[in-house]
Amino acid sequence: MTTILFWDIDGTLLTTGRAGIFALEDAARDIIGKEIDLSKLNTAGATDCLLASQILELGGITPDDAKIDQLLQVYGEYLPQNLTRKQGKILEGVKEILSYLHPNRNDVVSLLLTGNTSVGAKAKLTHYGLDNYFNFTQGGFSDKLADRKAIARQALTSAQELVGEINLEKVYVIGDTPHDISCCQAIGAKSIAVATGSYRLEELQQHNPWWAIPSLPTPDVFTKKIGLGNV
Numbered sequence: 046m047t048t049i050l051f052w053d054i055d056g057t058l059l060t061t062g063r064a065g066i067f068a069l070e071d072a073a074r075d076i077i078g079k080e081i082d083l084s085k086l087n088t089a090g091a092t093d094c095l096l097a098s099q100i101l102e103l104g105g106i107t108p109d110d111a112k113i114d115q116l117l118q119v120y121g122e123y124l125p126q127n128l129t130r131k132q133g134k135i136l137e138g139v140k141e142i143l144s145y146l147h148p149n150r151n152d153v154v155s156l157l158l159t160g161n162t163s164v165g166a167k168a169k170l171t172h173y174g175l176d177n178y179f180n181f182t183q184g185g186f187s188d189k190l191a192d193r194k195a196i197a198r199q200a201l202t203s204a205q206e207l208v209g210e211i212n213l214e215k216v217y218v219i220g221d222t223p224h225d226i227s228c229c230q231a232i233g234a235k236s237i238a239v240a241t242g243s244y245r246l247e248e249l250q251q252h253n254p255w256w257a258i259p260s261l262p263t264p265d266v267f268t269k270k271i272g273l274g275n276v
Contacts, residue, residue, distance in 0.1 A: 046215055047208045048273060051158035051200055053220035054166055056089065056242025058139050059173050062131030063088070065124060069100060072120035076112070077104035089243040090224035092160035093117055094191035121164035128172045135173050136241045138261025143178045145264035153273060154208060156184035158200040158218055163188055183207055197228035217271055226252040
């Protein structure tokens with residue numbers, strides 16, 4: 046049975062230094078018609094659809110699906126150029142684990158389960174050189190969904206279409222916020238909580254993840270914990 050790893054992006058795989066805020070401000074200016082300061086916007090664990098709705102409301106516009114789609118489309122166009130404005134990085138252990146697992150093994154699949162749109166996810170992972178490890182047409186994204194639990198269900202369905210029958214005992218959601226833990230629990234998977242984002246380890250432990258760690262460990266420790274034998 047294939048092991049499925051669902052990865053969050055921001056605070057888990059990488060940090061952009063909140064460079065995406067610049068792209069959201071650019072998109073808000075174009076769609077709303079005025080400058081909106083989003084520097085205090087709380088983005089931890091939030092989905093792009095939800096953020097777009099909040100931004101429209103800040104600009105005095107009643108959010109609907111068309112306006113949200115429009116804002117997110119423009120945001121995706123602005124994002125690549127704005128990623129250079131902050132000094133982001135790939136987070137500890139990420140590259141080592143991904144490069145160890147893929148393409149060395151055929152018994153594990155990594156997919157994205159993220160609050161980013163698929164376009165935003167591809168822009169970020171491409172900028173930091175992680176795009177070769179993921180497929181941006183499969184997984185769970187916030188292209189149309191604002192709720193993380195709905196995104197998790199989308200991701201699980203996508204994984205089933207990809208590999209067939211799935212044993213939930215071999216499905217893991219790796220993320221850095223309580224939102225990642227709760228969406229994981231909603232689909233009956235095992236949550237791996239990493240304190241590499243804005244939440245401390247103690248805060249994450251309060252939400253009862255399957256495994257809570259300060260950061261991703263070495264590949265051998267990681268694979269042993271999730272029940273993968275040696276290659």
